[in-house]
Amino acid sequence: MRTRSRITLIAAAGAAAALSLGAITPALADTTPKQHPHSVAATTAVTGDPRAxxxxxxxxxxxxxxxxxxxxxxxxxxxxxxxxxxxxxxxxxxxxxxxxxxxxxxxxxxxxxxxxxxxxxxxxxxxxxxxxxxxxxxxxxxxxxxxxxxxxxxxxxxxxxxxxxxx
CATH class of the missing domain: 3.10.450.50 (Nuclear Transport Factor 2; Chain: A,)
Structure with missing residues (x-):
């Protein structure tokens, strides 16, 4: 029973570390696309309707x-x-x-x-x-x-x- 608890604890810690690393790696690597000063911001959406x-x-x-x-x-x-x-x-x-x-x-x-x-x-x-x-x-x-x-x-x-x- 003690072995199973240790394995579960180690597995949970490993999963938490992997999730944390996955969450912070893009921020550390700054992988967000760079916008040209005159380009559309990533949050801008353009829609249309040919009937309108x-x-x-x-x-x-x-x-x-x-x-x-x-x-x-x-x-x-x-x-x-x-x-x-x-x-x-x-x-x-x-x-x-x-x-x-x-x-x-x-x-x-x-x-x-x-x-x-x-x-x-x-x-x-x-x-x-x-x-x-x-x-x-x-x-x-x-x-x-x-x-x-x-x-x-x-x-x-x-x-x-x-x-x-x-x-």
């Missing part, structure tokens, strides 16, 4: 900004054009082109440069349309420059039908 108007607006602005940010990539310009054709109604594509011809600026962003961040917020729906407010952040720091764009989407076609500076 606000998700589609967010998808469009995210992909569009990515494309024009990476303008050195030979596929970037073609991708930005394809995104416009897919997400914008034909009438809105014509309005964007007219704005660009007149203002010599991007008609989706209403600017000549590329924002460093973007945010899309649903603001309401009615009469077959949904509206969202896109906030573009143009610089980093304590007091960054921002602009906002009001975006209207047709709920039936899911196409963006109107873009207007909201400032």
């Amino acid at each position: 108007a606000v998700t589609r607006v967010a998808d469009f602005y995210g992909a569009y900004i990515d494309s024009i940010w990476d303008i050195e990539d030979p596929a970037a310009s073609a991708n930005a054009t394809a995104l416009r054709a897919f997400y914008l109604s034909p009438a809105e594509q014509r309005r964007v082109a007219a704005f660009e011809a007149k203002e010599h600026a991007d008609g989706v962003l209403f600017a000549q440069n590329v924002p460093v961040k973007w945010n899309v917020r649903y603001t309401g729906s009615g009469a077959g349309h949904a509206t969202a407010l896109v906030t573009l952040t143009w610089s980093d720091g304590a007091d960054p420059e921002v602009s906002t764009i009001k975006v209207q989407t047709d709920l039936r076609t899911r196409k963006i039908t109107d873009l207007r500076p909201a400032d």
Whole structure:
């Protein structure tokens, strides 16, 4: 009986040591992935629904900004054009082109440069349309420059039908 108690005690101590070592080894080894200062934090989750108007607006602005940010990539310009054709109604594509011809600026962003961040917020729906407010952040720091764009989407076609500076 004494031998069995010793074996049980030694086995329990060994199991506790193994569990403790397993728990602290990652902390000691610092095996957590390192994040680039401009990358998404490990706890950030992004979700979407292709049926939701606000998700589609967010998808469009995210992909569009990515494309024009990476303008050195030979596929970037073609991708930005394809995104416009897919997400914008034909009438809105014509309005964007007219704005660009007149203002010599991007008609989706209403600017000549590329924002460093973007945010899309649903603001309401009615009469077959949904509206969202896109906030573009143009610089980093304590007091960054921002602009906002009001975006209207047709709920039936899911196409963006109107873009207007909201400032």
